[in-house]
């Protein structure tokens with residue numbers, strides 16, 4: 001391994017230029033590997049063929065269950081009308097008693113028992129329909145969540161920006177939950193809303209067409225009210241949801257930043273943003289309520305029992321008087337059955353918003369499921385030599401219209417440490433993430449042992465390349481499972497050895513449940529402690545190539561020292577790519593690559609760059625006056641000593 005003295009004498013481990021490497025690709029390939037072809041053109045992430053194109057396609061896995069639920073609901077709806085018919089029949093059978101005549105008791109009891117039986121059947125079938133639709137709901141939720149998680153495993157890791165992570169959280173948690181109404185309730189509700197009125201109208205038409213038409217007048221008026229009440233609901237729902245989301249975001253920002261807001265005296269302004277969002281939400285809510293309340297009130301009034309009774313009584317009386325109807329008994333089916341029509345229609349009306357919300361949720365779930373994924377190859381496992389060089393060859397990368405990397409070429413020699421430095425936004429993290437294949441370059445390629453990462457199955461790539469990023473989030477599983485994430489078969493001895501090397505063993509010993517402590521529940525770890533857990537994970541994984549994203553801010557000296565000791569244990573013998581935010585931590589690197597505006601502008605060792613560079617000396621001077629410099633420099637000394645002690649050569 002290079003020391004300060006000899007790094008100036010030998011060529012730096014990384015060879016970088018603003019153009020393609022001058023060495024042909026096969027010269028950098030590990031022995032035994034094939035010469036590499038010209039950089040492959042970028043294969044655009046493709047929209048997956050199995051993405052559901054429509055709502056019907058999304059519901060396809062549970063279609064048989066939904067059909068069964070609809071059939072059960074239809075029969076239950078029909079059975080639900082039977083008791084009403086029995087009441088009408090019973091009235092006819094009991095009528096002779098009014099005029100002192102003989103009542104056919106057996107027939108009357110039969111009608112009663114038919115009504116009771118139909119009622120019981122209705123309840124049973126309703127229960128069955130609802131159970132089947134809820135089963136479909138549970139199955140669909142599980143299928144969709146599995147599909148979303150599978151898709152998330154294949155989309156470029158660079159896709160997980162803050163916005164997209166919000167979309168995922170909403171799709172997996174909220175939207176899959178919102179599908180509940182669509183699957184578990186709307187099929188049965190819609191079936192009832194069609195079958196009950198259709199059965200009743202059919203029965204009434206057999207009795208008298210004119211009275212049927214009269215009975216339907218309030219029902220049609222109610223439907224008109226429903227139409228008015230739900231006019232423009234889709235657009236309003238989108239506005240309402242947007243306003244609610246803004247209010248949620250401002251509330252979270254307000255609460256998250258409360259310390260800064262208070263200490264910098266901007267409480268009034270921050271509170272103003274919250275008030276504006278709340279007023280906007282209030283305004284939208286009121287406007288929506290105002291526009292829909294007239295129609296909804298009209299619908300409720302038209303479908304109320306009072307209106308229905310009044311209509312049949314007045315119109316029936318007139319038809320009786322005109323001689324169209326023979327007697328008051330002929331009015332009975334219309335009075336009794338007319339009352340049964342509105343209930344399923346009202347249920348549909350009341351749940352219309354939930355139905356629309358569920359459709360919106362289904363669209364968002366489909367959006368996540370249609371997310372293009374990074375092309376991946378299958379085939380037999382590829383074992384890369386552990387001492388293989390890593391090359392960036394003419395790599396260009398863009399985020400939309402922003403060019404983050406522009407024709408970067410760079411080689412990491414095996415067993416060396418290469419540091420990426422440069423001003424903020426110069427492309428350091430982007431370059432490091434391309435090596436972990438968070439995304440693919442738009443031009444050029446990244447290779448290990450001469451093999452394009454796009455030609456490596458993902459499992460083989462991640463068996464070779466490990467990373468510790470500063471913003472790793474704890475997984476809500478036991479500390480044991482957090483550490484052995486990459487090697488689930490590791491025993492406790494191995495886990496503890498990694499924990500000891502990563503200087504996190506003390507933390508585990510302090511916890512009553514030790515390795516069984518669930519992170520976030522039994523163990524609340526500091527940022528530095530969790531970073532050391534992530535390092536223990538990387539030590540156990542033992543990948544030959546390691547990407548380290550250093551902490552951006554100075555941490556306290558004790559933690560810094562522990563962190564550096566942990567990194568020393570991790571980085572010995574590895575091919576290291578370090579994204580350095582503080583230059584002192586990497587001044588002993590075998591090669592320091594200076595990026596600016598997405599291009600490599602300087603490269604060398606600390607000493608050569610200080611002597612010959614332009615940007616590096618100014619970055620160094622700025623860094624030297626920064627906070628935490630002494631601790632960082634001391635830490636770098638320790639890391640340098642640690643790597644020296646583990647020189648693979």
Ligand SMILES: Nc1ncnc2c1ncn2[C@@H]1O[C@H](COP(=O)(O)OP(=O)(O)OP(=O)(O)O)[C@@H](O)[C@H]1O
Nearest residue numbers: 161399402404422423424425426427428429430431
């Ligand atoms: N997800 C993203 N979407 C759009 N642009 C991005 C995204 N991530 C980074 N960029 C842009 O790409 C460029 C390079 O960013 P990158 O994070 O790689 O720089 P960096 O040198 O690591 O910065 P820092 O030192 O501040 O972390 C910047 O212009 C940045 O604004």
